[in-house]
Amino acid sequence: MERDRVERYAAGLERTIKNDYLYLKKALDDFREMCRIVTPERNTPQGIVVDIREMYKEIRTRLTEIKAIQQLLQGKYRHYYHRDSLMDKDILEFGFIAKNCYSKFEYILRQRLAQERIGPKEKERTSLPEDWNPSFRWFHSRENQIALAKSLRILKELDYEDASGADNAEKRDLSGERRLTLFLFRAEPSALHRFLSRVRFREHDVIEHSRQDELRGALTHLRKVLPSEIEDIFRRFMKEKEFSTMKGLLLPLSSPKDLESDRFSRVDVILNEMREGELQTLFD
Numbered sequence: 001m002e003r004d005r006v007e008r009y010a011a012g013l014e015r016t017i018k019n020d021y022l023y024l025k026k027a028l029d030d031f032r033e034m035c036r037i038v039t040p041e042r043n044t045p046q047g048i049v050v051d052i053r054e055m056y057k058e059i060r061t062r063l064t065e066i067k068a069i070q071q072l073l074q075g076k077y078r079h080y081y082h083r084d085s086l087m088d089k090d091i092l093e094f095g096f097i098a099k100n101c102y103s104k105f106e107y108i109l110r111q112r113l114a115q116e117r118i119g120p121k122e123k124e125r126t127s128l129p130e131d132w133n134p135s136f137r138w139f140h141s142r143e144n145q146i147a148l149a150k151s152l153r154i155l156k157e158l159d160y161e162d163a164s165g166a167d168n169a170e171k172r173d174l175s176g177e178r179r180l181t182l183f184l185f186r187a188e189p190s191a192l193h194r195f196l197s198r199v200r201f202r203e204h205d206v207i208e209h210s211r212q213d214e215l216r217g218a219l220t221h222l223r224k225v226l227p228s229e230i231e232d233i234f235r236r237f238m239k240e241k242e243f244s245t246m247k248g249l250l251l252p253l254s255s256p257k258d259l260e261s262d263r264f265s266r267v268d269v270i271l272n273e274m275r276e277g278e279l280q281t282l283f284d
Contacts, residue, residue: 010080013069020062021087024094027062031055035101038108040143049109056102063095089190096193100209111143138182138218138264140210147206148218151180152256181219181230185248186271189213194242227252227281235279247274250281 034052038044070088073081139145185192189212196215201207206218219230231250238246249271251263263282274280 006077007080010073010077013073013077014082017066017069018087020066021091024059024062024091027055027059028094028097031059031098032101035105038105040108040111040141044109052102052105056098059094059098063091063098066091093190093193096190096197097212100193100196104209108143139206139208139216141208144206144208151204151206151218151220152253152259179221180253181221181227182251182253183215183217183219183234183248184251184267184271185215185246186213187215187243187246187276191243191245195237195246199237227283231279231281238277238279245276247271247276247278248280250279252281252283 031052034048034055037048038052073083139148185195187195192209192213192215196207196209201217202220204220206220208216210216227250230252234248234250237243238248249267251267253259266282270280270282
């Protein structure tokens with residue numbers, strides 16, 4: 001009799017997990033769509049902002065409840081626990097997706113608030129430059145395009161300094177210097193979410209995860225660095241089993257003129273032909 005009671009109780013806990021799972025499966029789609037409404041280009045009604053925060057709070061509550069119940073089942077009631085590995089994988093991915101969407105949402109709100117506080121001169125300085133090529137869109141969001149444009153403007157100024165200061169230019173060996181590296185990775189969504197949680201990008205790097213199976217970025221180097229050094233860093237991660245489905249391209253830039261390279265027109269073709277676990281650096 002006692003055994004039946006314990007078994008029924010464990011089954012009830014499993015039903016709670018299943019109910020939370022079904023809720024999350026639907027709620028996450030709605031949450032993701034609402035987060036997409038919030039963009040740097042348009043104002044978002046305060047009601048939507050409040051709803052997004054409340055939804056995220058509820059999602060986190062459900063995930064915490066699932067984790068607590070799973071720990072209880074795995075411990076005290078492990079003999080009656082019928083674990084569903086596929087559902088567990090989905091729940092783990094739900095957490096990554098929710099956190100990523102919410103982080104992007106809050107980041108956009110902070111950026112918009114900062115833009116409202118700055119003066120006209122600063123706004124003009126953070127707009128896209130007149131000579132910015134509209135046909136080149138490494139990033140999808142305007143905010144990230146602006147961030148990349150600012151980094152390229154700095155490159156342009158450095159190139160001018162190198163050209164005008166002949167004595168200094170002779171003393172400097174720029175053959176191995178790459179001041180920006182663009183990257184593009186494709187993989188299963190869960191692998192990219194784990195990758196984002198593991199890799200520590202810096203504040204001045206630009207990261208974009210607008211597609212579930214794609215991660216784009218621009219690394220700004222604060223010292224002289226060889227392309228092979230950057231490649232080695234990413235390779236160390238990709239050798240791990242949890243990132244084995246990833247494949248990616250690195251595109252070093254040393255000057256804004258590098259944007260005129262035909263490398264960018266070949267990116268999709270090259271990636272489609274690459275195998276999982278492969279990483280290439282595309283030079284001019």
